[in-house]
Amino acid sequence: MENKRPVILVTNDDGITAPGIQNLAYLMKELGDVVIVAPDSPQSAMGHAITIAKPLRLEQVDLYDGIASYQCSGTPVDCVKLAVNKVLHRKPDLLVSGINHGSNSSINVIYSGTMSAAMEGAIEGIPSIGFSLGDFSHDANFIPVQKYVLEIARQVLANGLPQGSLLNVNFPAVASFEELQGIRICRQAVAKWQEEFDERVDPHKRKYYWLTGEFTLNDPGEDTDEWALNNNYVSVVPVQFDLTAYHAIQVLNSWKFNL
Amino acid sequence: MENKRPVILVTNDDGITAPGIQNLAYLMKELGDVVIVAPDSPQSAMGHAITIAKPLRLEQVDLYDGIASYQCSGTPVDCVKLAVNKVLHRKPDLLVSGINHGSNSSINVIYSGTMSAAMEGAIEGIPSIGFSLGDFSHDANFIPVQKYVLEIARQVLANGLPQGSLLNVNFPAVASFEELQGIRICRQAVAKWQEEFDERVDPHKRKYYWLTGEFTLNDPGEDTDEWALNNNYVSVVPVQFDLTAYHAIQVLNSWKFNL
Numbered sequence: 001m002e003n004k005r006p007v008i009l010v011t012n013d014d015g016i017t018a019p020g021i022q023n024l025a026y027l028m029k030e031l032g033d034v035v036i037v038a039p040d041s042p043q044s045a046m047g048h049a050i051t052i053a054k055p056l057r058l059e060q061v062d063l064y065d066g067i068a069s070y071q072c073s074g075t076p077v078d079c080v081k082l083a084v085n086k087v088l089h090r091k092p093d094l095l096v097s098g099i100n101h102g103s104n105s106s107i108n109v110i111y112s113g114t115m116s117a118a119m120e121g122a123i124e125g126i127p128s129i130g131f132s133l134g135d136f137s138h139d140a141n142f143i144p145v146q147k148y149v150l151e152i153a154r155q156v157l158a159n160g161l162p163q164g165s166l167l168n169v170n171f172p173a174v175a176s177f178e179e180l181q182g183i184r185i186c187r188q189a190v191a192k193w194q195e196e197f198d199e200r201v202d203p204h205k206r207k208y209y210w211l212t213g214e215f216t217l218n219d220p221g222e223d224t225d226e227w228a229l230n231n232n233y234v235s236v237v238p239v240q241f242d243l244t245a246y247h248a249i250q251v252l253n254s255w256k257f258n259l
Numbered sequence: 260m261e262n263k264r265p266v267i268l269v270t271n272d273d274g275i276t277a278p279g280i281q282n283l284a285y286l287m288k289e290l291g292d293v294v295i296v297a298p299d300s301p302q303s304a305m306g307h308a309i310t311i312a313k314p315l316r317l318e319q320v321d322l323y324d325g326i327a328s329y330q331c332s333g334t335p336v337d338c339v340k341l342a343v344n345k346v347l348h349r350k351p352d353l354l355v356s357g358i359n360h361g362s363n364s365s366i367n368v369i370y371s372g373t374m375s376a377a378m379e380g381a382i383e384g385i386p387s388i389g390f391s392l393g394d395f396s397h398d399a400n401f402i403p404v405q406k407y408v409l410e411i412a413r414q415v416l417a418n419g420l421p422q423g424s425l426l427n428v429n430f431p432a433v434a435s436f437e438e439l440q441g442i443r444i445c446r447q448a449v450a451k452w453q454e455e456f457d458e459r460v461d462p463h464k465r466k467y468y469w470l471t472g473e474f475t476l477n478d479p480g481e482d483t484d485e486w487a488l489n490n491n492y493v494s495v496v497p498v499q500f501d502l503t504a505y506h507a508i509q510v511l512n513s514w515k516f517n518l
Binding site: 042044051052055082110111155187195200239247259 | 304305306308317341343344345369383414418420441446459465470502503508511
């Protein structure tokens, strides 16, 4: 019986040269044959955007030792579509996205390019995981979380994932492995961004706005990703792409429409 | 007791000059005071993208009789954030997005800029509806669906929506009101896009790719939006932004992680 090494697709939204994807790709080499297809420039906060109004470029690059790497001009979702159709010509056995420089916990999952790449993988039937670290800086320390990344990826390769789901894995920013308290399977916390726009005037006297905001947690639950991260746990939220609010169907069916 | 007219925010992803938003805005004038904040250019398939790496422009324009209108350089989600914070300085009583030129049923909800604007409204606690018509053409016929748009908006204004949900309303492309069979409250059908990339070579001998694909329905259910639309019903899917796959939590809790 042949025991072939799994094919692992690695992508992200911070761009192909980000330290987070470098860390992730080298870790995945321990588990299988790794191919990187990632954006040629940062694509944070791109949500589930795809590129339909302009053509895409895809170029092989020599960035990482012993890892076939391709950079793409499109969004993270474009990268996944191109990887499956034009690079691998098959579904990979695992898709991992990240490690994102910055948290994608709670409502951030909606805006995240990292998670949209993983969601696209799941839609295509690929076991998919998004990894994110709660530190936005370029020189974020990924070493404390390496064992967790490997073990979670190993489990997904071994067990698959429940139908229609993917994983949103977030790590607290810590200085050492020992600080991490273990893994918690969580639900997405109820939270939102309280927007503020920084209003400025350009040299031509026209106004412009920078989007800023404050993260606001509205959820005291201890089963949430935010609670886990605030207590130095690694949060694992199973995520789905069936967005139907089933609890609302009965309510809507009671409405009397006058047409 | 004061009976003030509701404030209704209108946005879309096809751009502020699209016939779909014009139709929607004039219809909403029957129900309240309308303000348009919409992209200055088409933003289809932008998913839940937001603009953080460059500043945003917001400009009042005189496009529609008796309707305060603002065009924004950003994505549909940016439009909603700017509308609430810099135009209205309050939450509107209703947010409507569309009417999209093209369907946003089933998996398309994930990629849709129309629906991401409505989802952003819901995250901010605004009763929100995305409307889409299954006809991509610029001169799509919105007349047959007008009564439905008005009645659904009226019901949402009167009843609100269940906590954490918004509505994804899709219309089949029909020639007359009489062809429509009524409203069906539905779940999101299981479907995906089977991608194909149209590979070409530019005058400089470099390859480029156009994203194309075929819509593939994998769901024989008669309670889905696809079934409703294929049978000339108006589909109404309640959508949520809590993406937690609750059914998967128990499975993941049974995994033994070795750390």
